[in-house]
Amino acid sequence: MLYADTVVSDPLVHKPKVIAAMLAAAAVFFTVLNLNGTVFGELMRPVIGEPAEAGYYGQFAIGVVLALLFTLNVVVIGFLKFRLQVVIVWLQLLCLFLAFFYGFNLDFEFIRKKVWFMVSQGVFTTLYVSAISIALASVLAIIGAVAKLSSNGFAYAIASFYTSFFRGLPLLMQVYLIYLGLPQLGYVIDAVPAGILALTLCYGAYMTEIFRAGIQSIPKGQWEASRSLGFKFGLTMRRIILPQSLPLIIPPTGNQFIAMLKDSSLVSVIGVWELMFLARTLGNKTFQHMEMLITAALIYWMLSMCLELIQGRIERHFRTKSH
Amino acid sequence: MACTRRAFTLAAALTAAAFTAGASLAGEALDRITSENTLKVATDANWAPQSFLNDNNEMDGFDVDVARELAKRLGVEVEFVTPAWDIITAGNWNGRWDVSVGSMTPTKARTEVLEFPAVYYYTPAAAAVHKDSPAANLADLSGKKMGATTASVFELYLQHDLTIDAAGVPSFEYQIEPGELRSYKDSTAVMDDLRLGDGTRLDGMVGSLPAILNGIENNYPIKIVGDPVFYEPLAIAIDKGDAELNAKLTTIVEDMRADGTLSALSEKWYGIDYTSTK
Numbered sequence: 001m002l003y004a005d006t007v008v009s010d011p012l013v014h015k016p017k018v019i020a021a022m023l024a025a026a027a028v029f030f031t032v033l034n035l036n037g038t039v040f041g042e043l044m045r046p047v048i049g050e051p052a053e054a055g056y057y058g059q060f061a062i063g064v065v066l067a068l069l070f071t072l073n074v075v076v077i078g079f080l081k082f083r084l085q086v087v088i089v090w091l092q093l094l095c096l097f098l099a100f101f102y103g104f105n106l107d108f109e110f111i112r113k114k115v116w117f118m119v120s121q122g123v124f125t126t127l128y129v130s131a132i133s134i135a136l137a138s139v140l141a142i143i144g145a146v147a148k149l150s151s152n153g154f155a156y157a158i159a160s161f162y163t164s165f166f167r168g169l170p171l172l173m174q175v176y177l178i179y180l181g182l183p184q185l186g187y188v189i190d191a192v193p194a195g196i197l198a199l200t201l202c203y204g205a206y207m208t209e210i211f212r213a214g215i216q217s218i219p220k221g222q223w224e225a226s227r228s229l230g231f232k233f234g235l236t237m238r239r240i241i242l243p244q245s246l247p248l249i250i251p252p253t254g255n256q257f258i259a260m261l262k263d264s265s266l267v268s269v270i271g272v273w274e275l276m277f278l279a280r281t282l283g284n285k286t287f288q289h290m291e292m293l294i295t296a297a298l299i300y301w302m303l304s305m306c307l308e309l310i311q312g313r314i315e316r317h318f319r320t321k322s323h
Numbered sequence: 324m325a326c327t328r329r330a331f332t333l334a335a336a337l338t339a340a341a342f343t344a345g346a347s348l349a350g351e352a353l354d355r356i357t358s359e360n361t362l363k364v365a366t367d368a369n370w371a372p373q374s375f376l377n378d379n380n381e382m383d384g385f386d387v388d389v390a391r392e393l394a395k396r397l398g399v400e401v402e403f404v405t406p407a408w409d410i411i412t413a414g415n416w417n418g419r420w421d422v423s424v425g426s427m428t429p430t431k432a433r434t435e436v437l438e439f440p441a442v443y444y445y446t447p448a449a450a451a452v453h454k455d456s457p458a459a460n461l462a463d464l465s466g467k468k469m470g471a472t473t474a475s476v477f478e479l480y481l482q483h484d485l486t487i488d489a490a491g492v493p494s495f496e497y498q499i500e501p502g503e504l505r506s507y508k509d510s511t512a513v514m515d516d517l518r519l520g521d522g523t524r525l526d527g528m529v530g531s532l533p534a535i536l537n538g539i540e541n542n543y544p545i546k547i548v549g550d551p552v553f554y555e556p557l558a559i560a561i562d563k564g565d566a567e568l569n570a571k572l573t574t575i576v577e578d579m580r581a582d583g584t585l586s587a588l589s590e591k592w593y594g595i596d597y598t599s600t601k
Binding site: 114183190191269271280281284285 | 405
């Protein structure tokens with residue numbers, strides 16, 4: 001159930017029908033996969049004989065054994081407590097992923113040699129580009145949100161044009177337009193500032209909508225009350241409206257930051273040496289780009305997980321404060 | 324809401340200021356190089372053995388060594404920037420960097436936006452296929468799925484739109500009529516698709532001979548078909564509008580060719596002297 005209740009029932013994975021269906025589906029899946037030529041074929045050699053000549057019988061035998069193991073695994077995990085279930089399933093999926101990467105025959109010595117440079121140069125650049133951009137985008141978003149909510153026709157028109165334009169273009173195109181377009185106006189901009197500007201403008205547009213929604217969610221009575229107390233606009237915003245809307249604004253803003261961390265890879269096209277650029281470049285001489293791409297992928301993932309944890313903490317902080 | 328309006332006007336004024344503050348930076352490139360004591364060189368970081376990141380994570384390769392030598396003879400420091408190739412070839416650098424030492428072919432289209440002070444070497448361009456391919460000569464590749472780096476001379480060759488406008492280059496004919504042409508970000512990406520199998524994604528490619536040989540050396544299952552399809556003169560490029568820098572670079576490259584520095588660098592990186600056509 002998607003809500004906590006007190007009705008006790010068997011978990012889904014312990015119902016006989018579900019177990020049978022799972023077993024059948026897994027058996028079909030593993031049979032069709034044809035694992036005769038793999039390590040499973042070798043392990044089953046006593047039963048199916050020479051794996052290469054086992055044919056459909058071998059496929060089917062391996063499929064049934066793997067399906068049994070898989071179903072047993074699921075049923076056993078079904079007995080555990082919720083938290084333990086989560087941890088074990090996470091670990092199992094992680095192992096599957098690592099085994100998948102391991103199957104690429106990677107050169108781990110090469111990764112070990114390069115990983116520090118990827119962190120010190122790549123992660124550092126990625127993080128500072130994203131951090132500066134999200135800070136500037138937040139400022140832009142507040143201005144944009146106020147403009148979008150104001151009764152001034154010019155402000156509303158410009159702010160809505162801005163959000164429409166920058167949400168409507170691919171970020172990669174914005175990066176190119178700013179890097180190549182601004183010099184046409186006589187303003188030569190370097191690669192890093194151009195990247196930061198593009199990310200700021202694009203994410204500022206998305207966040208304008210987030211901030212606008214946050215501000216709009218505060219009941220009209222709050223505005224009226226502060227006006228009757230003689231508060232001016234700035235004071236009302238600062239002391240009354242924003243503190244109440246922040247708990248609503250923070251979670252989606254955290255989301256935007258995580259998304260930006262990965263979108264910052266787009267600025268590699270203009271030659272910024274961030275994580276994605278290094279992932280494509282470092283292995284080039286010796287044709288070891290699979291190694292570098294996978295390493296960078298794992299680094300991005302770990303960074304995102306750290307940010308998710310931080311976001312979770314901030315959300316908890318605001319929840320306890322506001323309730 | 325007077326305050327809203329005031330805040331908004333301020334923001335608009337700031338934006339306008341930001342746009343007007345950047346006055347034009349146009350000026351003589353050579354003056355900039357001397358005053359900053361730095362030669363800013365644009366290269367591709369993804370093109371071994373011409374230019375790549377070495378084991379110490381520094382720029383290295385034939386082009387990089389040539390650039391270092393240029394800076395040394397100009398008496399300035401060298402600095403490398405690595406924008407995407409199509410940004411370099413588009414010209415209009417606006418002083419972001421001074422020179423491209425990136426094995427660029429001086430095509431007619433490029434001479435409209437860039438100047439080429441000197442050709443510093445020639446590489447043969449060759450066609451390659453997967454090692455299981457039955458293709459035995461260039462004619463066998465007609466009608467096939469061919470790959471090349473986007474905006475490169477190899478792509479232009481496959482599109483039958485290549486005009487090489489430089490002295491000392493043998494003439495060539497279009498010997499391949501590709502059935503389908505696929506463009507890639509760089510030559511590594513082309514070879515990565517070719518290695519998957521004969522015809523899996525590509526039937527063949529056209530690329531520079533050194534890059535293909537480098538791939539073969541690193542166990543890519545590919546082989547070269549036929550003779551080189553054309554000889555590609557490769558030049559140093561600068562932005563339009565600085566005749567002084569142009570003349571200076573021409574002299575320096577002539578000196579480097581005359582005293583054997585270029586040949587030595589070519590031997591070092593390719594094992595072959597590519598500085599003249601044979």
